[in-house]
Amino acid sequence: MNLREWALPVYTILMQLASGAMLFLWVVRSINFKHNSKEEIEEMSSNPVFVILLTIGVAMAGSHFHLSKPYFSFLAMLNVNSSWLSREIVLTVLFFFSVGILSFLQTDKSKGYRLNTTLGWLSIGLGLANVYCMSVVYLLPTQEAWDTPFTIISFYGSTLLLGISALAALLVLDLKFVEIREPLKLINRTPIIQRALSWFSVVAVAMAGLIIITNFYQISLLYHGSEPAKTSLQLLLEIYWVLLAMRFVLLFAGVGWLAISAYLLRKERKTVNELVIPVYVSCLLVLIGEILGRFLFYASHVRLGM
């Protein structure tokens, strides 16, 4: 893959990460609604929302490197009635603006809690719809390696896994920031993150399992598929096998590290503050694993009829 082709993994990975992180952030928000005040909930979610907005922005900017004429990228939205790609682009823009407005509204943390909550769920809907459009784009009859429902499943699996890993890292980094700037706020913030990390790790392990199973099913489909599918499988197992193995190792390591950290936290052998580096490294490993997976996704396809 040359640099132009790298624009696609950048876009898809970052959009999935943003959608997943937004989803889980709003779940955390809903769970803690009864335990904490509205201001505390807004305080906890405002920095992550802003980072998610930046991520979407970077994804959108990165996607332009894939285009020959980036200045006319807006024209791609014109075929929204007929093209999944146009719908993907429209939903990306809408997702960006909805999260942008949400981030702006969160500057005043004492007002508009209900509006923010509603807008957040709307953004999540847009983000998840965008992931669906993104995956459907690849369901091409000419690309047998991609044209399976497992593409949609693996895209959503990546969305959830990336989202939860990134959100875990974001929350602990934000907590560290709060510790330095306003240590008194730790009293209410720490229990939220302690509770969240426990089920984050469970969801992350489940998603990693789902992704691995999906990958093996895809390999099985390729094995039993036509000639181009077998060629794809050959590429995967002969040229890219090191990267494939590395992807699984990184995924296991990242998720495992997060699970162990959450376990140690639950057993009170570690504090949330001591988990900054483990959670960060876990997120980095999962991210590298998923980017590698996306690289293999693009690199191993063989066009039918060539």
Next chain:
Amino acid sequence: MMIIDFFYGLAFGGLGLAAYLQYRQAGELPLKKQLPWLAAFGFAYGTTGWIEMFLVSDVSTELSEALMVLRIILQPLSGLLLLIFGWGTLTQMPLPSWAIFIPGILIVPIAFVITYALTTFITPSPIGIPVDIWSRYLMYLPGSILAGIGFLRQWHAQREHGYRDVGNLMLGAGIAFLFEAFVVGLVVPAAPYGPASYYNYDRSIYNAFLGEQSGVFKPYGLTSWLDYARVLETTGVPIQFWRMLSAISVTFFVVRALGVFDRIKKRQVQALQEERDRAQKMAFEAEIAARQTAENWTEVLVNVSQRITEFANVDSILLYIVENARKLLQSDFIAIALINDDYACLELKCFSKDGMTEMVDNSMIVENPLILNVLLTSRPYRSQENESPESLENVCFCNGQSANAVAVVPLCLENNPIGALWIAREEKELYSETDLIWLACLADQVVIAIQHGLMASRLQSLSVIEERARIAREMHDGLAQVLGYLNLQVQTLTALLEQNKLKALQSELRQMREAIQVAHADVRENILSLRTTLANEKGLASSIKEYLEEFGIQTGVETQFVNGLEEELNLSSLAEVQLVCILQEALTNVRKHANAKKVEILLTKEKENEGDYIRFKVWDDGIGFASCDSKRSFGLQTMRERAHSVGGKLIVQSTPGKGTRVECRLPCLQQENIRKQTIVYP
């Protein structure tokens, strides 16, 4: 080339050795925790340099392959060590709070770059090339930049601490690391990926987007300055030379900077020593001041005790206390108030303010709630910062100024409150717990003074009663007996006159005259005793002399008074009273029992180790008496008791036919105490 590679490796090896030695000997260097990483990096990267040296020389193929493998291992390893050192150096001082988000922001680019790097390993090029490239990009470059920024932060910090010379070395080390980042971390072998497509040794230009070699070559473009040939052509030396120079400069500055930490430590030790000396001096001065304060307080308390012991006037003691306490406690106002006789209210007794210390004659009732509360609870109190202004009103009587700090202690007699002592100041400086303790000590002295005053008054009343009893006894024993006798004699005379027995009548009349003469002498002596007071202006010695002369006239006994005093008697008031009483009793004994022709009195002062004494002797040439003579024993016993009551001693020596000698010794006041009585603390 071999020489350059040798020195390149030597420079980094030297850096490793210097860091290791510093780590071994250094105590608490700021960078001590990072030194093992720097040492390990220096050794590993120095070895890489020497491997390059061997690779360019004629070595066997087997050795060359082994060295290549070793280089592939050592390059990322040394890069990792440099990265750890760089991170440690950067975070040696606390980072700003926003820096916590930098890893969060960089996580996505880092993940993509690492993934991108991983994918390049599956290209057909030899593995040594991506290892070399990505070791430099991912480790040397960020490691050197972090170390460079870390040293620049140290430069800034040292400048702020005033260590400019140290700061300059840090600046040098920082710049050297940043230069190292450029020449070692950025210039890599040519490869069709990433920045290596443009910035490489070999002038090979790739289109990184398409992954193809570009046909366009720009000989004067920016990128062309970074290849081997251009550097050689422009500077005359290959890029390895500049790398070596960079390595030597890094080693030089880092080694010098590490050495300078010792100097910093010495300076810090010196600064600490100076600080300690200053603290010691301040502590010494504080100790002297505290001692001086304690001495002043002790002096005042001793003076008060002395005055109390001497039965000085209670009012004068109270005035002395308030005046000195106000000065010692640096107050604007101090007062004593006592509960009145009806136990109805608290009345101001005396006060002291600037330039005025006096007793209060008119009834002034104290109604301040703080003072009354102290009286009720019998617990000392000092005002706090949050004291309401209303509660501090009417604290300073006769002053009109408002108080901002007040301390009150109760005056308790046998656990019952009898009044209060309080101080106040206009400044907002609150009274300390120590002030309250000193004030409580003074309150005790005030109570003792009042107690002694009451006791003295009671004693005076008892003395009057005793004196009346004595006069009554004298009249009963003397005048009343004589008058009774005369009554009987008059009846006898009447009967003799009726019987016309003139001879017997004359005899009885003669006896009556003698009895009247004795009674007259007794009455005169009593009158003389009652007239003799100590408070006359002439002093005790003159009073004794006058009394003795009068005694001689009345009794016909020759008297002689020898005054051996060259200075004041310096006896306490009570001792003076006892001295006169003992003298009177002795002379009465002479008149009544001694049948003496002459009596001598000697008054002298003697100095002994324990202090001065007044000694007086009463000697007569009378008939004397045996020690068992009961007639005199009661009077002598009284004289002894009087002497003992003021710490003195009485000796009586008498032999029948050889007169009697009464010797009394009474202690004088200490000179120091006499001086203190006259000095009021300024």
